[in-house]
Amino acid sequence: MGLSWKERVFMALLGAATISGLTVLILILVQATYVLLPADNKFGIVFDAGSSHTSLFVYQWPADKENNTGVVSQALACQVEGSGISSYTSDPAQAGESLKGCLKEALALIPKAQHQETPTFLGATAGMRLLSQKNSSQARDILAAVSRVLGQSTLDFWGAEILAGKDEGAFAWVTINYILGMLIKYSSGEWIQPAEGTLVGALDMGGASTQISFVPGVPILDQSTQVTFRLYGANYSVYTHSYLCYGRDQVLNRLLVGLVQRSPQALVHHPCYHSGYQTTVPLASLYESPCIHTMVPMNLTQNLTVLGTGNPEACVAVIQELFNFSSCKGQRDCAFDGIYQPPVQGQFYAFSNFYYTFSFLNLTSRQPLGTVNATIREFCQRPWKLVEASYPGQERWLQDYCASGLYILTLLLQGYGFSEDTWPNIKFQKQAGDMDIGWTLGYMLNLTGMIPAEAPAQWRAQSYGIWVAAVVFVVLTLVAILGAVAVQLFWRQD
Known part of the structure; x- marks a missing residue:
């Protein structure tokens, strides 16, 4: 005895649903490709404790980095109320208390889940260098006070230190060249390194010291004035000197x-x-x-x-x-006070x-x-x-x-x-590219080289054409299944 019309239609619809469903499965498994989702942002905080005032800067960069260095941008700048921390000799605890207002702003900006992995550093410059010379115990008490406040926060506190003048000048050089796109820039959909020879020098002057930093056209003969960096896969050799008491x-x-x-x-x-x-x-x-x-x-x-x-x-x-120009004694590569300096070369930014x-x-x-x-x-x-x-x-x-x-x-x-x-x-110039010029950004750029990169997350996806075909076959599968159910339930037997 042969199949009835109802049974034939039911079997046909069931077969169509099966074939269509298998087609969808094949499209998903065979044609799927992996795409990279944007990397999460990392954050870092740097306090610039100068001789006359303290500033806080929050920086952020994509976690995957470029050639082991973060592409850093400024997310927040906050000036701490009051004078520089070196002025709190009679009340060191107040030096730490003064930081809390800006610290609160930074914590509100950074996602709470990332607080414990956000590196935080306080660098004290020439004001504290002078205080350390005058009264080292007072300088230690002030650094201990600010360390207590920052250490009690939910952040990853890396320490509070007196920054060497050499580092202050060199990091400022990194900052200005990075902001101007001399170290890395975005072009045609990718990050590239500019041609050599476009680097600029940095001239910085605070209340207590002044710094000059640049890449000379001749070898640096005095190694005590040389700082080397590896940024975005390239090496840089910078001349820098800080003159304390010339701020x-x-x-x-x-x-x-x-x-x-x-x-x-x-x-x-x-x-x-x-x-x-x-x-x-x-x-x-x-x-x-x-x-x-x-x-x-x-x-x-x-x-x-x-x-x-x-x-x-x-x-x-x-x-x-105020200068000792005679100390150079006719030396060609000498600035003043007997300090070695190669001839200035190229463009300079003075801030x-x-x-x-x-x-x-x-x-x-x-x-x-x-x-x-x-x-x-x-x-x-x-x-x-x-x-x-x-x-x-x-x-x-x-x-x-x-x-x-x-x-x-x-x-x-x-x-x-x-x-x-x-x-x-x-x-x-005070700023470049809407970012403050100073040592803090350069410090954070250098610091990103010590923080492990995170690979972007992968996600399975299809091309638009395959996605449309899969949707069509899903619809056909559902129609066939619903048709088979309707035949089974509502078609009367002869």
Whole structure:
């Protein structure tokens, strides 16, 4: 006896469902390919504990990295309230407490699940270098206080240290070249290394020290001034030197002390201050810094009256006395104070106090050296009352811009060896690519080389055409199955 119509239709639909389902399975198993999902972001935190203030920076980079170095971007910048940590000698615990506000902002930004794997480092610069020379136990107490606060957080605390001036300068060099795309850049869908010869130098000036870093065109003869990096698979050899006591604040203090030594009276005429300017300074405060090596006056309790004379030529003369140019003794590769330096080469970025001073004087537009000289000297000769009226609300540093401007010219031209021909190679800038220029980003880039990379996650996927075909066969399978069920349930037997 043959199959009925119902049975034949049922078997046909069941067979179609089976074939269609097998086709879907084959498409999934045979045509599937693996795709890489974007890597998770890693985070890192660096505190820059400078002589005048502390800043926190949060950086992030994809976990898979490029040639063992992270492609780092700035996620947060936070300025800590109060002065630099070196000022908390009488209350070291407060140095740690001062960090909590910015630390809270960083913790809110970074996913909680990643807190324990986020490296956190505090680097103290020239202010703490000076304090360590003056009173090492006070410096240790302050570092211990900030370490307690950061160590009690949920972060992976790597330590609080006094950063060597050499490292500060070298990491700043890494920062500026990375931001400008000189170490790695994105082109045609991939990360590539730019052609050699495009690297720029870094000129940094804080309150207590100043740094110069660049890749010279000749071999570096003094190994103590050389720092090497391996970034994105390439090796770099950088000349760098940090001059302690040549930062802006320390130079201004040394300048005034030098004038005091010339005038035994309690009245000092200051050529770098505007005519008509007058201030009173506690004499003892001038001799607190380890940068002062002159004989201390007998009566430190008296106050010093300082009168401005507004004489730029006399100001330059006393500034030059802060340098020991004769110590080079005719050596060609020598800056000042007997320090080895190869000839400057290429473009330079000048930031921090270089930028702040020249920005105030409206000299950040690559003006010729003659224009810069004339502008600073004209400003120095303005009467104090006119200067005060021209810059309301800027009283805190207003009297110091004349000295700072002339000091920068002396340092760059007579100290580092820039000339009228190479002056246009210096660019005064605070930021590049919306990122702050300083040592912290360079430090984090170098640090990423010590953090293991994570391979991107894999996921099985099909091409669009295969995906569409699979969907069609799934629909056909469902239709056939539903048809078979309908035949079984609703088709009456003859």
